[in-house]
Amino acid sequence: MTAEQPDPRRWLTLLAVMLAFLPVVLDMTILHVAVPTLTQDLRASANAVLWIIDIYPLLMAGLVVPMGTLADKVGARKILLLGLVVFGLASALAAFSTSAGLLIAARGLLAMGGAMVMPSVLGIIRKTFEDDGERAMALGLWGTVGAAGAAVGPLIGGGLLAHFWWGSVFLVNVPVMLVVAPACALLLPKGEATVPGRWPIGQALLLIAGMMSLVYGIKAGFGAKQPLPLVALIVLAGAALLAIFVRWQLRSRTPMLDMTLFSHPAIVAGIIMAVVASGALAGVELTLAQELQYVLGKTPLQAGLFMIPIMVAAALGGPVAGTLSNRFGLRSVACVSLLIAAACLGALGLSDFGEPGLAVPALLSALGLTLSIGLTASSIAIMGSVEAAKGGAAGSLEATSYELGTGFGITIFGVFMSAVFAASIDLPPELAPPLAEQASRSIGDAFLVAHGMGGEEAAALIGAAKRAFSQTHTALLSTAAMILAALAVAVFFLLGSYRARSSPAH
Structure with a gap:
């Protein structure tokens, strides 16, 4: 705590950055309810759909550390405003994409803006x-903005799809950016401390190449889309x-990333929490969106409304986490919230969404609240462990964790979903082998095959796909529950010696 009087404009500054963050986090989940619609309109394969969804977080994972250190060099305000402009332009390109490939490219440009x-x-x-x-x-x-934005994304997406085409889930970002960018330009202070020295472009390119190669290799390996020797090589x-890159950082006089940050157990705990919790949340939302629409026949808007309990509860999680951690300690709050979230996921895996009653909305509310608390706890652990001068670097580590978690969560859930679905579906015996192979890949592919057929054969295939996906959702949510429970145990030990760092002097 400093002896000087705090800046009276600090809460306006917080408002500005929250406004800037909202469109970026909305874009992580707003697409989920649009997946069935764009799959049919673009005739996208299951592999293309996974790329459309997770190219955004996976590409951001390679960009946020270089962009965070660049912000420390030239000023966070400049990088923030430039990122908002790039994000708005990329949103317009994505909205009017005419093919899966073009949409994937536009999502990549969105990732660049979000990484800034x-x-x-x-x-x-x-x-x-x-x-x-x-703090x-x-x-x-x-x-709150992060969790509520991610949760409200499906609702906004469903509302837009009820009246417009799937591209509207991207086009909505353009008018938002026209308001947010000028607001940030006015509210954020122009004078800010920066770190001297040049931005090491060579280190940045090396990090980006390494991250993308590793992420793509793991993704290709899980998806079994490439030969194993090629995956291993990548x-x-x-x-x-x-x-x-790490060796370069340890020897360089001007490293891009301060590797001593990883010596803080609390930062390691925060990174692990961010990866696992954001991955679980993204994967669960994607699973629910598909089950609600494909299996239960709900419209995108109805699917979004079904998820309102998550949205409302997540909006409360941020301030609740701040209050509880100040009172009871970060360690207790983080561990208990993760254990409750695990129990909720396990119960949801055994629930019937066709007859939700009061139990399913209550479980969704508890899940949204506890995962939001867990994600906020990861922020407090990371940002509270460094002095202000390293805020950009620490922030980039946290952002990377969120994006890796979201990307890998969607990828792993998607691949796991396809594997369990293929093992569970009982295909009609009269289905031709090429069509049977396509229909067993995913419930979206099964519906595409059924739409090309007619009569009783189509109805039999759709019925088999719905039954298989219901079994799939139980396996997915139960697995996610066990992962969160294991995370709670790991966090208990990692946060044992956590102490917040309140000033640069320390």
Whole structure:
């Protein structure tokens, strides 16, 4: 805590960065309810759909650390405003895409804009709030935007799809950016401290190449879309590039990333929490969106309304996490919230969404609240462990964790979903082998095959696909529950010695 009076404009600064962060986090989940619609309109394969969804978080994972360090060099305000412009332009391109390939490219450009925004937001919050209690509350409010934005994404997407085409889920970002960018330009202070020295472009390119190679290799390996020797070569190449990057950081006088950050157990705990919790949330939302529409026949809007309990509860999680962590300690709050979230997922895996009653909305509410608390706890652990001068670097690590978690969560859930679905579906015996192979890939592919057929054969295939997906959702949610429970145990030990760092002097 500093002896100086805190900046009276600090809460306006927080409002500005929350406005900037909202469109970025909305774009992570707003597409989920549009997946069935765009799959049919673009005739996208299951593999193309996975790329459309997770190219955004996976590409961001390679970009946020370089962008976070660039923000420390030239100023977070400049990088933030540039990112908002790029994000708006990419949204317009995505809205009017005419093929799956073009949409994937537009989502990649969206990732570039988002990678500029996310670490800048966290770095500005860290530099603005030196008091431990105020920082916890500020990160809690920021966490509210993140969790509620991710949760409200399907609802907004469903509302748009009820009246417009699937591209509207991207086009909505354009008018939002026309309001948010000028607001940030006015509210964010122009004068800010920066780190001297040049931005090491060579280190940035090495990190991006290493991250993307490793991520793509793991994704291709899980998806079994490439020969195993090629996958192994890509993964090894990515790991080798990252090893060279780490060695470079340890020897360089001007490293891009301060590797000593990883010596803080609380930062490691925060990174693991962010990866696993965001991955579980993204994968669960994708699973629910598909079951509600394909199996239960709900419209995108009805699917979004079904998820309102998650949205409302997640909006409360951020400030609740800040208040509880100040009172009971971060360790207790993080562990208990993760255990409750695990129990909720396990119960949802055994629930019948066709007859939800009061139990399913209550479970969804508890899940949204506890996962939001867990994600905010990861922010408090990471940002509270560093001095303000390293806020951008710490923020980029957290942003990378979120994006890796979301990307891998969707990829792993998607691949697991396809594997369980293929093993569970009982295909009609009269289905031709090529069609049977396609129909067993995913419930979306099964519906595509059925639409090309007619009469009783189509009805039999759709019925078999619905039954298989219901079994799939039980396996997915139960597995996610066990992963969260294991995470709670790991976090208990990693946060054992956590102490917030309140000033640069430390």
